[in-house]
Amino acid sequence: MSTASPVKTTAVAAQGVWKAYGQGEAQVVALRDVSVEFASGAFTAIMGPSGSGKSTLMHCLAGLDTTDRGTVGIGDTTITGLGDKALTKLRRDKIGFIFQQFNLLPTLTAEENITLPLAIAGAKADPDWIKRIIHTLDLTDRLSHKPTELSGGQQQRVACARALASRPEVVFADEPTGNLDTRSGAEVLNFLRTSVDDFGQTIVMVTHDPNAAAYADRVVFLADGQIVEDMADPTADKVIDKMKHFEELVAAAQGENA
Numbered sequence: 288m289s290t291a292s293p294v295k296t297t298a299v300a301a302q303g304v305w306k307a308y309g310q311g312e313a314q315v316v317a318l319r320d321v322s323v324e325f326a327s328g329a330f331t332a333i334m335g336p337s338g339s340g341k342s343t344l345m346h347c348l349a350g351l352d353t354t355d356r357g358t359v360g361i362g363d364t365t366i367t368g369l370g371d372k373a374l375t376k377l378r379r380d381k382i383g384f385i386f387q388q389f390n391l392l393p394t395l396t397a398e399e400n401i402t403l404p405l406a407i408a409g410a411k412a413d414p415d416w417i418k419r420i421i422h423t424l425d426l427t428d429r430l431s432h433k434p435t436e437l438s439g440g441q442q443q444r445v446a447c448a449r450a451l452a453s454r455p456e457v458v459f460a461d462e463p464t465g466n467l468d469t470r471s472g473a474e475v476l477n478f479l480r481t482s483v484d485d486f487g488q489t490i491v492m493v494t495h496d497p498n499a500a501a502y503a504d505r506v507v508f509l510a511d512g513q514i515v516e517d518m519a520d521p522t523a524d525k526v527i528d529k530m531k532h533f534e535e536l537v538a539a540a541q542g543e544n545a
């Protein structure tokens with residue numbers, strides 16, 4: 288049964304975001320006036336060439352980095368200008384993260400890794416919800432294992448369960464299949480898709496892989512710090528085709544910035 292609301296609200300929004308690193312001649316402008324909205328209950332992929340600003344955008348959206356100009360909102364909270372303490376609380380309460388390197392704590396079991404963020408937040412786990420995620424991820428037999436006793440695919444499925452445990456407003460996934468073989472990667476992507484379709488989860492995923500992007504509802508393409516394309520209902524072929532034209536897109540974006 289789908290729990291997603293038929294009326295799409297905005298889970299994450301960036302408005303006029305600029306971000307530069309360094310000073311003077313050495314300055315790199317990573318984001319140039321980026322405005323983008325991510326609907327609740329949708330799965331969006333962010334793609335673009337290396338250095339196009341994907342990680343910077345995700346870090347700014349997730350409150351892991353500050354913007355130079357512009358605003359970012361998560362749900363009904365404007366996070367721009369929040370202090371460290373408020374940002375930490377917001378990330379803990381409203382955001383789930385999935386990283387390429389899994390980032391599980393090696394001394395804890397799979398189950399402890401899944402529930403640790405809730406414990407740190409002092410929040411009570413919803414046992415039925417946790418059970419449902421663990422069952423969907425086929426981790427029931429692995430809960431007492433430590434990360435070193437799990438395959439890469441199993442570790443990433445534990446990381447998925449951890450990200451969803453608090454039912455966050457949005458899950459940011461940074462190359463979640465980058466370290467996985469094709470089969471394990473497909474299992475993780477199928478789960479992310481299921482979490483959107485069945486649980487109404489919002490997902491924003493950075494990826495280089497057109498096959499991974501095809502699991503999303505939408506692909507936002509970045510080039511040279513700007514959004515150059517917004518594709519609905521992607522297929523791997525459509526994405527590959529678009530990537531072939533990236534040199535033209537980059538040239539067009541650079542022409543506008545000249």
Ligand SMILES: Nc1ncnc2c1ncn2[C@@H]1O[C@H](COP(=O)(O)OP(=O)(O)OP(=O)(O)O)[C@@H](O)[C@H]1O
Nearest residue numbers: 308309315317335336337338339340341342343344
């Ligand atoms: N902390 C930093 N200090 C200086 N420059 C940075 C920093 N972080 C990113 N950059 C620069 O900003 C630009 C955008 O980087 P970003 O990592 O967002 O790109 P990306 O699209 O995620 O790249 P990749 O696909 O290679 O991970 C690049 O030119 C990068 O070198």
